[in-house]
Amino acid sequence: MKVSVIGASGRIGSSVSFLLAKEPDIKDLIMISREKSLNKLKGLQMDIYDALAGLRSDANIEVHSDKDLSVVDGSDIVIITAGVPRKENMSRLDLAKINAEIVGRYAREIAKICDTKLFIITNPVDVMTYKAFIESNYDRNMVFGLGTHLDSLRFKVAIAKFFGVHIDDVRTRIIGEHGDTMVPLLSATGIGGIPIQMMPNFEKFPYKEVIDDVKNKGSEIIKLNGGSEFGPASAVINIVNCIIHDEKRLLTLSAYLDGEIDGIRDVCIGVPVKVGRNGIEEVVPIKLENDELEAFRHSVKVVKEYCELVKNI
Numbered sequence: 028m029k030v031s032v033i034g035a036s037g038r039i040g041s042s043v044s045f046l047l048a049k050e051p052d053i054k055d056l057i058m059i060s061r062e063k064s065l066n067k068l069k070g071l072q073m074d075i076y077d078a079l080a081g082l083r084s085d086a087n088i089e090v091h092s093d094k095d096l097s098v099v100d101g102s103d104i105v106i107i108t109a110g111v112p113r114k115e116n117m118s119r120l121d122l123a124k125i126n127a128e129i130v131g132r133y134a135r136e137i138a139k140i141c142d143t144k145l146f147i148i149t150n151p152v153d154v155m156t157y158k159a160f161i162e163s164n165y166d167r168n169m170v171f172g173l174g175t176h177l178d179s180l181r182f183k184v185a186i187a188k189f190f191g192v193h194i195d196d197v198r199t200r201i202i203g204e205h206g207d208t209m210v211p212l213l214s215a216t217g218i219g220g221i222p223i224q225m226m227p228n229f230e231k232f233p234y235k236e237v238i239d240d241v242k243n244k245g246s247e248i249i250k251l252n253g254g255s256e257f258g259p260a261s262a263v264i265n266i267v268n269c270i271i272h273d274e275k276r277l278l279t280l281s282a283y284l285d286g287e288i289d290g291i292r293d294v295c296i297g298v299p300v301k302v303g304r305n306g307i308e309e310v311v312p313i314k315l316e317n318d319e320l321e322a323f324r325h326s327v328k329v330v331k332e333y334c335e336l337v338k339n340i
C-alpha cells in the first residue's frame with residue numbers, strides 16, 4: 028500500500044505520518060509539504076526511520092515538496108492535513124476561506140495525476156471535504172473527511188470514565204458538523220449492548236456537561252498545548268486501517284449526502300458510513316429521533332452555508 032500525506036511537516040501531518048509508517052501494510056509513505064518546510068520534513072524522515080528501527084519495523088519513506096505532486100501517483104489514499112489551524116477563540120468555520128484555497132488547489136492537482144481516495148483532515152473539515160469533492164470530481168465514495176469520528180471517540184472516553192467500563196464496551200456516535208452544531212445520538216449510545224438510559228446511575232450522568240466538554244475539547248487542547256495531535260492522528264489511522272483491511276466498519280465520517288438521510292443533498296457532513304477498501308461503501312440511511320433530526324437539520328444548514336461560500340474560491 029502507498030499512502031501520501033500533504034501537510035506532513037505540520038503537527039497533525041507529522042504525527043499521522045509516524046503512525047502510518049508503523050503500519051506493516053503500508054510499504055510506501057510519501058510525506059509532502061511546502062518547499063519552505065522541506066528541511067523539516069527531511070528531519071522528520073530521519074527521526075521516523077530511527078523510531079522504526081527501535082520498533083523493529085520498516086517502510087520506504089519519501090519526502091517531497093508540493094511543487095511536483097506527481098509523486099502521489101499510485102497512492103491508495105492521499106491524506107490532506109495542510110492548512111491553517113485555529114488559534115484560541117477562533118471557530119473552525121473562521122478558517123473556511125483560507126483553507127478552501129489550499130485544499131481546493133491540492134484536490135484539483137491530484138485529480139489530474141491519478142485516481143485515489145482523498146481523506147481530508149483540514150478544518151473546517153466538512154466544508155473542506157465538500158471543496159475537495161467538487162474540485163477533484165472524483166466519485167463520492169473516494170472523498171471523505173475525518174468529521175465527527177474524533178468527537179465520537181471523545182464522547183466514548185467520557186462515557187467509559189463515568190461508568191467505569193472498558194472503552195471497547197462503549198458504543199456511541201456523534202453526527203453532523205465537526206464543530207459547535209454536532210449532534211450526539213443518545214439513541215445510538217450503549218454499553219455492552221445495553222442502551223445507556225438503562226444503565227444504573229444514568230440519571231447521574233452529566234450529559235449536558237459531557238457534550239459541552241466534547242464540543243470544547245479541541246479549543247481546550249489548543250489553549251493548553253497549542254493544538255491537538257495524537258487524538259486526531261489515531262482517529263485517522265483507524266480509518267486508514269478500515270480501508271486497508273476492508274473492515275466494513277460503521278464509522279462516522281464527513282461524506283457527501285445525496286438524499287440518504289432526511290432527503291438532504293449537496294453537502295458533506297458527519298454521518299454513519301460503511302468504510303472498506305472502496306472508501307465510503309455506503310452512507311447508512313439511519314432513522315433519527317425527532318430532536319436529533321431537528322438538530323441535524325440545523326447542523327446541515329450551518330455547514331451548507333459555508334459550502335456555498337467556498338464553492339467558487
Ligand SMILES: NC(=O)c1ccc[n+]([C@@H]2O[C@H](COP(=O)([O-])OP(=O)(O)OC[C@H]3O[C@@H](n4cnc5c(N)ncnc54)[C@H](O)[C@@H]3O)[C@@H](O)[C@H]2O)c1
Pocket residue numbers: 033034035036037038039040060061064108109110111112113122126129147148149150151152173174177205254255256259
Ligand atoms: N479534522 C480534525 O479532527 C482536525 C483535528 C485537528 C486539526 N485539524 C486541522 O488540521 C489542519 C492542520 O493542523 P496542524 O495542527 O497540523 O497545523 P500546523 O500549523 O502544525 O500544520 C499545518 C500544515 O499545513 C501547511 N500549510 C500551511 N499553510 C499552507 C499553505 N498556504 N499552503 C500549503 N500548505 C500550507 C504547513 O506547512 C503545515 O505542513 C488545520 O486546519 C487544523 O484545524 C483537524
